[in-house]
Amino acid sequence: MSSLDFISQESAFGAHNYHPLEVVIERASGVWVWDVEGKKYLDCLAAYSAVNQGHCHPKIIETLKQQAEKCTLTSRAFFNDQLGPFYQQLSELLGYEKVLPMNTGAEAVETAIKAARRWGYRNKGIAAGQAEILVFGGNFHGRTTTVVGFSSDDAYQADFGPFTPGFKIVPYGDLAAVEAAMNGNVCAMLIEPIQGEAGIIIPPAGYLQALRALADKNNCLLICDEIQAGLGRTGKMLCCQHENVRPDLVILGKALSGGVYPVSAVVGDDKVLSVFEPGSHGSTYGGNPLGAACARTALSVLVDEGMVENSRDLGAYALERLCKLDSPHVKDVRGLGLWIGIELHAETGGARPFCEALRGMGVLCKETHDYVIRFAPPLMISKADLDWALEQLEAVLTAPLPVAK
Numbered sequence: 001m002s003s004l005d006f007i008s009q010e011s012a013f014g015a016h017n018y019h020p021l022e023v024v025i026e027r028a029s030g031v032w033v034w035d036v037e038g039k040k041y042l043d044c045l046a047a048y049s050a051v052n053q054g055h056c057h058p059k060i061i062e063t064l065k066q067q068a069e070k071c072t073l074t075s076r077a078f079f080n081d082q083l084g085p086f087y088q089q090l091s092e093l094l095g096y097e098k099v100l101p102m103n104t105g106a107e108a109v110e111t112a113i114k115a116a117r118r119w120g121y122r123n124k125g126i127a128a129g130q131a132e133i134l135v136f137g138g139n140f141h142g143r144t145t146t147v148v149g150f151s152s153d154d155a156y157q158a159d160f161g162p163f164t165p166g167f168k169i170v171p172y173g174d175l176a177a178v179e180a181a182m183n184g185n186v187c188a189m190l191i192e193p194i195q196g197e198a199g200i201i202i203p204p205a206g207y208l209q210a211l212r213a214l215a216d217k218n219n220c221l222l223i224c225d226e227i228q229a230g231l232g233r234t235g236k237m238l239c240c241q242h243e244n245v246r247p248d249l250v251i252l253g254k255a256l257s258g259g260v261y262p263v264s265a266v267v268g269d270d271k272v273l274s275v276f277e278p279g280s281h282g283s284t285y286g287g288n289p290l291g292a293a294c295a296r297t298a299l300s301v302l303v304d305e306g307m308v309e310n311s312r313d314l315g316a317y318a319l320e321r322l323c324k325l326d327s328p329h330v331k332d333v334r335g336l337g338l339w340i341g342i343e344l345h346a347e348t349g350g351a352r353p354f355c356e357a358l359r360g361m362g363v364l365c366k367e368t369h370d371y372v373i374r375f376a377p378p379l380m381i382s383k384a385d386l387d388w389a390l391e392q393l394e395a396v397l398t399a400p401l402p403v404a405k
C-alpha cells in the first residue's frame, strides 16, 4: 500500500478529529522518521514532546521488551516490583515526597483537580461544593469533558457542554487579573508555565514567582501542568525551575515514558496527595509494571545522556539563529530550550502551507493555532542535524509564500 492508500483508508474508516500532514510514517529512529515510500524526514514535532528522548530510544525499547516478557499489568489490586522503584526515582529526581501514576496527560490533570478540591475542603475549610480553581486564557490541559469545560477555545468546547462548574478563567500573564479573581474559595491555580498549544506563549519574567507568592498568601495550591513543558523541553528538567518556583503539584505525561507507552503522573508532597485514601481514585492501567519500567529508563536516559543540557544549549543557539532571520513572513520568534514558536503574519494566510513545504523538504513541523510553526525536535538532536533543519526552515521562511494545498 502507498501513502495515499493509507491516508484514504484512515479517512474512510476513522473519525476525522485530526488533520494530519500527509506523511505516513512506518519507521523511526532518534530524530529521523521514514514514510512507507522510504523517504526520510527530520521530526521537529517529537510527538508534541512525547519523544524528547528520540524515537525508539534503544535503552527504552530494551526495557519495554524485557518487561513485556515478564509482566505487563497487575492492576493496583496487587503490588508490582516496578512501581516502587519508579516512585522513588521520580520523587528524588524532582524533590517531592509522593507520586500518583495515571496513563494519559488529561487523566493526570483530572487527578490534580480532584486533589486540589479535596485539599481545599479538608485543609482550607472551603464550604462543600464551593471550591474554585483559577485557570488561564489560552490554556490546554487535555480533552476530557471537565478539562475542555474551562478551555477558552471554541474548537475544543463547541456543543460538548454542559460543563463542570468551579473554574474561573483569567488572562494568561496578567497578575492583576489573578489578584482580582482570588477569593477564599480558591483552592488552586492551574497553569502551563509556557503555553504550548496556544503557540509557545511565554509569560512575563517573574510571573510564576508572583503566582507562587500569591498562592502562599492566599493559602491555595499552585499546580503546574508540565506535560509538554517539562522533562527537559525548555532546557531545565521542569520549566518552572527557570524561575526557581516549586509548585505544590507538578503534572507530567508525554515524555515521561519517552513515547513508547502512555504514562502520566501527579507529583507533590504528602500534605496534598494524602487526601487520597484507598478507593477514592484510581485507574486500571495506572502504575502498571510495563509503564513504570519504561518511565524509569526514559527518565534515566534523559539525565544520563545530557538531553536537558543539550536542549538548553542547542535551543539557545537555534533561537538566536531564527531571531536573526530576515523574513517578510515572520512576525515573532520566541522560545526556551528546544521549543521555539515562529509566529507568521496574518497576511501569510497561516502556517499550514509552510509546514507542507517543509514536509516536501524532509522536515516535519506542525502548525499550532493557525499562525505559529512549532519547532520542537527530540532533545538528543545533534548540532549537525539541527543545522540542517534550520537551513530548511530558513529557506522556506525567506522564499516567496508557499501555495496552500
Ligand SMILES: *Cc1c(COP(=O)(O)O)cnc(C)c1O
Binding pocket: 048, 103, 104, 105, 106, 107, 109, 140, 141, 142, 143, 192, 196, 197, 225, 226, 227, 228, 229, 253, 254
Ligand atoms: C498534551 C497535553 C495534555 C494532555 O495530554 P494527553 O496525554 O493528550 O491527555 C495536557 N496538558 C498539556 C500542557 C499538554 O501539552
